[in-house]
Amino acid sequence: MSNNAYLNLLYLPFTFLSISYAICGMILSWKLYLIPDVLLVITYFIGHGVSAHYVNEAYSGRTLSTDKLRFAKNVGYGSLLVVIGLGVLLLYLVKWSVYLLLIGLLELAFIILYNHPKTKVMHSDFSVGVAVGALPALAGYFVSGEAPSFGVILLALLCFLVVLLEIIPSRYIKGWKRKPTPLKVIFSDGSEEKIDLQALVKKPEDVIKVMLGITYLLPVFLFVIFYLKS
Numbered sequence: 001m002s003n004n005a006y007l008n009l010l011y012l013p014f015t016f017l018s019i020s021y022a023i024c025g026m027i028l029s030w031k032l033y034l035i036p037d038v039l040l041v042i043t044y045f046i047g048h049g050v051s052a053h054y055v056n057e058a059y060s061g062r063t064l065s066t067d068k069l070r071f072a073k074n075v076g077y078g079s080l081l082v083v084i085g086l087g088v089l090l091l092y093l094v095k096w097s098v099y100l101l102l103i104g105l106l107e108l109a110f111i112i113l114y115n116h117p118k119t120k121v122m123h124s125d126f127s128v129g130v131a132v133g134a135l136p137a138l139a140g141y142f143v144s145g146e147a148p149s150f151g152v153i154l155l156a157l158l159c160f161l162v163v164l165l166e167i168i169p170s171r172y173i174k175g176w177k178r179k180p181t182p183l184k185v186i187f188s189d190g191s192e193e194k195i196d197l198q199a200l201v202k203k204p205e206d207v208i209k210v211m212l213g214i215t216y217l218l219p220v221f222l223f224v225i226f227y228l229k230s
Contacts, residue, residue, distance in 0.1 A: 027219055048131075
């Protein structure tokens with residue numbers, strides 16, 4: 001398998017989503033601590049980018065050949081151990097914040113239970129919205145040692161909803177792409193028309209790309225707003 005295939009397993013668009021939301025939480029607290037903040041970003045990159053997606057691929061087997069599945073599983077769970085170690089170090093640096101501890105435990109549960117084939121109950125868009133949207137925003141806020149506030153709850157809810165708005169249409173687009181092309185539509189009068197599948201999904205794909213781009217820039221917008229208010 002090519003190196004590009006391994007890179008694709010990281011699924012960087014959604015990996016960067018969680019990192020973007022974590023940074024938004026940091027900015028909302030307006031108390032930036034370099035080492036804990038950077039460590040949180042690294043933890044999310046390894047946890048969501050490597051561990052979650054490699055474990056998911058190891059159990060689904062959609063892309064990898066049979067002889068590569070065991071390697072993907074080893075990488076997935078090996079990186080999960082790295083995440084646990086980084087998480088313990090982070091908790092030590094922030095004096096064992098109970099809020100950050102709970103978020104870390106929930107994220108670990110999502111990584112394991114979402115991907116494991118025997119735990120279908122958590123394999124849903126709702127759980128993705130929580131794990132990729134809400135929890136990273138909360139983690140970024142609580143890494144500064146802040147207490148819960150209405151603002152961070154509102155931010156977490158917003159991040160959760162935006163993830164759903166991005167992931168649900170993308171699933172439908174992937175479903176359409178799996179259909180044979182060109183599509184043949186038969187009307188009630190018996191007439192037929194062929195539809196170019198790529199043209200059909202291009203606009204929805206473009207909308208999702210714009211939404212992702214705006215999400216990646218959201219920390220910049222928040223920083224400017226808070227800087228102007230201060």
